[in-house]
Amino acid sequence: MNYFPDEVIEHIFDFISSHKDRNSISLVSKSWHKIERCSRKRVFIGNCYAINPERLIERFPSLRSLTLKGKPHFADFNLVPHEWGGFVHPWIVALAKARVGLQELRLKRMVVSDESLELLSRSFASFKSLVLVSCEGFTTDGLASVAANCRHLRELDLQENEIEDHRGQWLNCFPESSTALTSLNFSCLKGETNLAALERLVARSPNLESLKVNRAVPLDALTRLMSCAPQLVDLGVGSYENEPDQESFMKLMAAIKKCTELRSLSGFSEVAPLCLSAFYPICQNLTSLNLSYAAEIQGNHLIRFIQFCKRLQRLWILDSIGDKGLEVGASTCKELQELRVFPSDLHDEEDNDTAVTEIGLVAISAGCPKLHSILYFCKQMTNAALITVAKNCPNFIRFRLCILEPNKPDHTTSQSLDEGFGAIVQACKGLRRLSVSGLLTDKVFLYIGMYAEQLEMLSIAFAGDTDKGMLYVLNGCKKMRKLEIRDSPFGNAALLADVDKYRTMRSLWMSSCEVTLGGCKRLARNAPWLNVEIINENENNDLMERNEEDEREKVDRLYLYRTVVGARKDAPPCVTIL
Amino acid sequence: MEKGGVEHEITELRLGLPGRDVTEKIVKKRGFTEMIMTSSGSNSDESGVVSGGDVEKINESPAAKSEVVGWPPVCSYRRKNNCKEAWTTKVGLGYVKVSMDGVPYLRKIDLGSSQDYDDLAFALDKLFGVRGIGVALKNGDNCEYVTIYEDKDGDWMLAGDVPWGMFIESCKRLRIMKRSDATGFGLQPRGVDE
Numbered sequence: 001m002n003y004f005p006d007e008v009i010e011h012i013f014d015f016i017s018s019h020k021d022r023n024s025i026s027l028v029s030k031s032w033h034k035i036e037r038c039s040r041k042r043v044f045i046g047n048c049y050a051i052n053p054e055r056l057i058e059r060f061p062s063l064r065s066l067t068l069k070g071k072p073h074f075a076d077f078n079l080v081p082h083e084w085g086g087f088v089h090p091w092i093v094a095l096a097k098a099r100v101g102l103q104e105l106r107l108k109r110m111v112v113s114d115e116s117l118e119l120l121s122r123s124f125a126s127f128k129s130l131v132l133v134s135c136e137g138f139t140t141d142g143l144a145s146v147a148a149n150c151r152h153l154r155e156l157d158l159q160e161n162e163i164e165d166h167r168g169q170w171l172n173c174f175p176e177s178s179t180a181l182t183s184l185n186f187s188c189l190k191g192e193t194n195l196a197a198l199e200r201l202v203a204r205s206p207n208l209e210s211l212k213v214n215r216a217v218p219l220d221a222l223t224r225l226m227s228c229a230p231q232l233v234d235l236g237v238g239s240y241e242n243e244p245d246q247e248s249f250m251k252l253m254a255a256i257k258k259c260t261e262l263r264s265l266s267g268f269s270e271v272a273p274l275c276l277s278a279f280y281p282i283c284q285n286l287t288s289l290n291l292s293y294a295a296e297i298q299g300n301h302l303i304r305f306i307q308f309c310k311r312l313q314r315l316w317i318l319d320s321i322g323d324k325g326l327e328v329g330a331s332t333c334k335e336l337q338e339l340r341v342f343p344s345d346l347h348d349e350e351d352n353d354t355a356v357t358e359i360g361l362v363a364i365s366a367g368c369p370k371l372h373s374i375l376y377f378c379k380q381m382t383n384a385a386l387i388t389v390a391k392n393c394p395n396f397i398r399f400r401l402c403i404l405e406p407n408k409p410d411h412t413t414s415q416s417l418d419e420g421f422g423a424i425v426q427a428c429k430g431l432r433r434l435s436v437s438g439l440l441t442d443k444v445f446l447y448i449g450m451y452a453e454q455l456e457m458l459s460i461a462f463a464g465d466t467d468k469g470m471l472y473v474l475n476g477c478k479k480m481r482k483l484e485i486r487d488s489p490f491g492n493a494a495l496l497a498d499v500d501k502y503r504t505m506r507s508l509w510m511s512s513c514e515v516t517l518g519g520c521k522r523l524a525r526n527a528p529w530l531n532v533e534i535i536n537e538n539e540n541n542d543l544m545e546r547n548e549e550d551e552r553e554k555v556d557r558l559y560l561y562r563t564v565v566g567a568r569k570d571a572p573p574c575v576t577i578l
Numbered sequence: 579m580e581k582g583g584v585e586h587e588i589t590e591l592r593l594g595l596p597g598r599d600v601t602e603k604i605v606k607k608r609g610f611t612e613m614i615m616t617s618s619g620s621n622s623d624e625s626g627v628v629s630g631g632d633v634e635k636i637n638e639s640p641a642a643k644s645e646v647v648g649w650p651p652v653c654s655y656r657r658k659n660n661c662k663e664a665w666t667t668k669v670g671l672g673y674v675k676v677s678m679d680g681v682p683y684l685r686k687i688d689l690g691s692s693q694d695y696d697d698l699a700f701a702l703d704k705l706f707g708v709r710g711i712g713v714a715l716k717n718g719d720n721c722e723y724v725t726i727y728e729d730k731d732g733d734w735m736l737a738g739d740v741p742w743g744m745f746i747e748s749c750k751r752l753r754i755m756k757r758s759d760a761t762g763f764g765l766q767p768r769g770v771d772e
Contacts (some may be wrong), residue, residue: 076655077648160655188655241686295660343650346657371764377650395704404650435651460652486648 053094071112096123101104105344106417121149136162144170165191183211237267266290279554283308326360330367358385386420390427406462422447445469449476470494492519518551524578
């Protein structure tokens with residue numbers, strides 16, 4: 001390889017797209033490092049505070065596509081204060097200033113402002129794709145600037161963001177000359193939509209493959225949209241709580257039948273059963289189905305629908321489908337790879353006997369040999385079931401089980417679920433992500449440390465007995481990148497045992513555990529390459545000035561992460577960086 | 579924690595969290611569970627007092643579960659858009675869920691579009707296609723149905739007692755029960771002596 005001219009090596013590198021592989025290449029030699037970094041087009045930054053934009057641009061001048069993640073995962077569950085951080089603005093400012101030819105920007109859990117979107121839209125002439133996931137801080141005015149100014153926009157994908165809807169005419173802002181759209185997702189917008197503008201936009205976008213509308217798009221509009229875009233592959237529908245009349249139903253069904261390329265269906269924040277049945281004709285083509293927002297739909301209608309979906313690979317559903325429904329899924333959906341079952345009753349208000357249990361989980365594991373990812377919310381579980389699941393499905397990559405009641409034991413034996421989860425990690429040698437729940441002792445962590453060799457992300461809640469539990473994990477899981485723990489009795493001994501471990505990890509989150517301020521301070525002193533953040537929403541936040549006694553005070557929330565750029569300057573008052 | 583029969587029903591229709599001043603709720607409103615407790619025949623003594631014993635049972639209130647922040651780990655976007663969750667935060671904004679015993683689908687009704695209890699009665703009748711619900715609201719005692727509502731504090735109250743304005747501000751959801759089923763809870767039909 002050393003005798004090839006640089007251009008040839010660069011050409012070879014072009015075939016290597018995985019971030020991990022490209023990172024490895026850059027470590028081989030100085031010349032490879034240089035060739036790699038100058039030709040690198042796509043960069044993924046898992047923690048926006050691990051590096052700063054200036055250094056990024058310096059290293060990768062040919063950057064075209066950037067992915068940035070901001071807030072820690074537990075921000076999804078309101079455990080991180082709103083003002084914590086994760087602002088994209090400095091990144092856009094720096095990229096614009098350096099005249100980077102940015103084409104794609106993908107953000108997750110970041111704070112985005114209208115000002116940022118406006119700057120973005122004016123600074124990158126070839127900008128093609130904007131994907132925002134779980135972001136907040138902007139309004140439809142920001143979307144209007146993107147629509148108006150990004151001449152070559154192909155993809156605008158807004159997933160689960162908090163967007164202030166000014167009910168303006170942002171859809172109107174796409175110029176008539178804009179015909180390149182391939183993907184448009186505005187399902188998270190809450191306000192009314194300019195239907196005429198939407199229909200015109202869809203009509204002039206022959207390459208549109210993915211369209212996800214919001215709740216406010218009524219049935220007749222949906223019918224018209226589908227009629228002028230029969231090439232759609234991915235469709236997200238609105239909210240249809242009322243049964244359609246005969247004529248509307250027939251028109252809808254006719255439009256649906258024409259969409260022979262349709263493979264993915266979502267939306268349905270409310271859907272009357274008859275409406276759902278209009279989609280029966282294309283069920284057999286579906287590979288992805290998300291009915292997890294349709295809280296009102298009864299299990300039997302869900303079951304009828306799924307019976308037609310023989311090619312399904314991905315299914316997101318509510319627990320109202322019941323064990324019976326999962327048994328039907330197990331016998332119908334032989335291609336199933338990913339299943340997510342969400343809880344419909346979040347406050348445990350209803351005495352609901354129809355929600356899923358361990359029976360459904362076992363059924364799906366027995367029937368679907370290709371299953372590799374599961375997220376399962378349920379009220380009860382047994383070791384026997386988990387052991388059976390492990391035997392049936394040794395190919396799990398992601399296994400997330402959430403038993404709704406914290407500390408709940410095996411409901412038939414009253415024992416902890418250590419053995420069940422132990423069986424999972426022992427059998428699933430490729431397991432990369434695991435969430436545990438129910439009654440668990442240190443033993444489960446012994447098993448995890450022993451067997452989960454590929455584990456990269458672990459979520460722990462209300463589990464374990466002593467520091468040993470956390471130590472088993474830190475010592476055993478060599479590939480651990482993200483560890484997040486809440487309400488578990490792990491303290492300073494575990495936190496401080498092996499400081500260098502955190503060099504190999506992206507981040508550690510601990511909330512409502514036993515770590516103290518003193519312990520965190522000691523860690524920060526021993527690991528200057530870490531940002532050790534204490535999040536405390538009480539009034540007196542001057543933690544650095546506390547006297548010795550307060551060193552024993554327990555820390556409410558700890559978030560630490562490796563970084564090459566030191567303490568960030570944009571932390572709010574409730575965050576102290578030690 | 580085992581929950582048996584009637585005790586379970588009581589904890590569902592709980593009076594409220596322990597430690598609260600129970601007496602302040604008694605004025606003008608008849609708590610549904612109060613009606614369970616009062617003996618048959620007593621003609622709506624509006625200051626019926628609930629015995630301390632009942633409050634003790636309710637100490638096992640499941641409300642404690644839902645007080646754990648961020649649990650279950652469902653992301654906040656999904657919580658807000660899950661219909662059931664969304665409704666519970668929409669107090670006073672008009673739409674409430676209505677369930678009727680024996681009917682498989684939950685319905686929704688816009689309280690904001692009714693002017694008073696009569697309007698509501700009519701709307702409920704129409705919603706379920708059943709006559710008699712409305713009568714329950716107006717007459718209270720001599721009809722087939724009992725209309726109860728869950729208020730902001732999570733307590734179940736008999737609909738029709740408080741002024742309309744107060745009602746729509748605090749009503750979170752409605753439930754229509756057959757009076758005969760309510761008897762299973764210990765509720766005695768009023769107007770019957772002895």
